[in-house]
Amino acid sequence: MMQEHLTIVRHPLVQHKLTIMRDKATSTAGFRQLLREISQLLAYEVTRDLELSTRLIDTPVCEMEAPTLKGKKLALISILRAGNGLLDGVLELIPSARVGYIGLYRDEKTLQPVQYYYKVPDELGDRLVIALDPMLATGNSSVAAIDLLKKSGARNIRFLCLLAAPEGVARMREAHPDVPVITAALDERLNDKGYIVPGLGDAGDRMFGTK
Template sequence: MNHKVLPNVTVVDHPLIQHKLTIMRDKETSIAGFRRLLREIAHLLCYEVTRDLELEMIPIETPMQQMEAPTIKGKKLVFASILRAGNGLLEGMLDLVPAARVAHIGIYRDHETLQPVEYYFKAPSNLEDRLVIVVDPMLATANSATAAIDKLKERGANKIRFLCLLAAPEGVERFTHAHPDVPIFTAAIDDHLNDKGYIVPGLGDAGDRMYGTK
């Protein structure tokens, strides 16, 4: 159910995701409902972003007999959450991959300059040996996402994917220009950014709607 919009972008247009996204966009949806839906969508997006993970065969014993069975190959995945809104996707991802390592990247957007300001970075070691999936609900200006991936690459990450709920065309273009080697997975590409750097029609500020802040 995927279709490629740009060479680097996969829009995951599964009906369940689109249905849940519509409810999230509705301004009348409660904080609890928004949070629950984001977690549910994260399950479905995680399924897509990990679709091509490499497998290897290992010997196990079922109640019936011994067999060779597939398991995910290589070191544990890393989920890198761009704080704070990324944590809404992170929780759903960890439901599916509870053994994943987690990185937290604290970046906020200066509302005057729209530029990213980093305040926290904590990641597992040996990033060069792991697939790193960066999560943030919105790819708007792409400044925060670009800065987060700059930082991960500085720490050795070389196999990175970016997962978001909504993207703006401007953000996709800027991100792809900065990191052409990092594929984007999103539930929708919206129309445009407004002059405050918000996605339109969008769903407002994901962090505020998730945590009930303004």
């Protein structure tokens, strides 16, 4: 389903895998593997309209002008730590992508992001930049990450997440209306602790087996 600024990927395999991930009985290993698999499916959507050029190649039969990706290698930016779960799967499909990391954690009292690390590829202004974070909850960390990327020159940015809350989508639309959000599901709301409901808990804790 596509709306202005927001795309929800309704593919049956995406929705099936997401249901298993939501189940609290799913093991850490199972959750991690499913996140890798679902990220590959979501990657097809977020890269659907990549620009193409052509180059001359020799097939076993003849020469042909064949399609190939155009421009600089795209940049995948993992918003630590949970973003690494999406990163691994997307990298399997686009192994030539450049990779960056933004370290943010959420202050549990204020729900505001605190930065602790930032390392991104050069020439972001000439690349498609895909920011990766499984959860778009309050949107505060996501907005802060996009702010940093734009300060580094990024102009063509997309945000890929597994789950989104209406509050987070609205916050992103308000702060960065030029950044499309691609997700597997738009859930009901946030609870008083800033967690997505029904959600799947803390994606980082479930992926790494921490509390």
